[in-house]
Amino acid sequence: MTLTLSDTTPIAKGGERFVFIHPDNPDWLIKVWHERFHKKQEKRVPIVIKFLRLKRYWSLLNELTEYLAIRECAKPNLNHIQQIVGLVDTDLGLGMIVKAVKKENGELAPTTEDLVKNAQYTAEHDKALDEYFDWMRDTDIIIRDFNLNNLVWDELAKKFVLIDGIGSKPGFSLRSFSKAYNKKANFNRIQKFKTRMKKALS
Template sequence: MEPMQLACATPLFSGSEKAVYQHPHNPAWLVKVMRDSKPTSWQARWLRLPRYWPFLSEWREFVVVRERRAEGCGFLQRFIGPVDTDLGLGMVVEAVRAADGDFAPTLGRMYRTGQLKPAHIDALQKVIDWMLECNLVVSDISTNNFVWDDAHGRWVLIDGIGSREPLSLRYWWSAYNRRMTRKKTHKLLGKVANLAPATEATKA
């Protein structure tokens, strides 16, 4: 089977680690591929697949949550599975859409544009409580990694799960992982509280 052709396509989103493309055959799916980056010295020495460690780490956490707390998987972007592409191994995921069919807005975007309401903050606390309860390992808890699932009235974590360190204590020491998650989510809530909506900033 020929690899999926993505090299000539324009990515929908591009971060420091990954680029995200529209799936060419299914509008409900996206394809994440790793961007070319040089592994650190310890990654090159100790990891068999340093480039794809973020994928493996994220997939591991998704499987762990799926097996332990299947009813809570809606808080995580759904993984469809790996796919071979002309940009290397890709991961197919389900797109989270807004009510108008566009891609779901991030937490940061909703607050900056004045769309964030008390119900959204309550929903954010709910997903944080869930993360602590199921002891999810999350390396990057930022406003860009949560998107609003309007159809189900909940936040969905679309990136940053798993640890970028294969031997991280967070995998083996539950209390330490929860402490780190509390610290990161406290910082997130504080950041959201201190963001000024664009409309108010304009009036000022």
């Protein structure tokens, strides 16, 4: 069965994909990688993209691989990344079904940037953010894009959840082969995130 999404307005548009509410389950979202992203990557890293077996789906595959890697690591903890439910065929291409992160009233969870902009960021969030950083160090997760817009606040569980930017860049990634290198890369991303937070809060 192929779901028709082309006549539906996405609830979010990112640099890589559109996000739709699943037509059969409002607690699920469907992420579909859009054509602009594929063309941009072909221009940015043409040699790398040329030799990929599945050119259109490297980002989807890397996110799925990272999700499975966290499941299999010494300290499996999926609480801080968006839960993957499965894959689905759509008229816009293959989509990834994920569990929506929501607020108590059923609305989608706010991003960290939303919390700051709306003056809702509190000491509770600050403590939870430090816990997220600890989790990020413990699990050796590979994150290629870590910013205030892809980290959302799970109001029900009182924790931060990463919903985007998971997995390595296309092609060969040293971070996949060296835990030490990946730890350093994650440390740098955490420091940059803290700098952005400090600037946003000032």
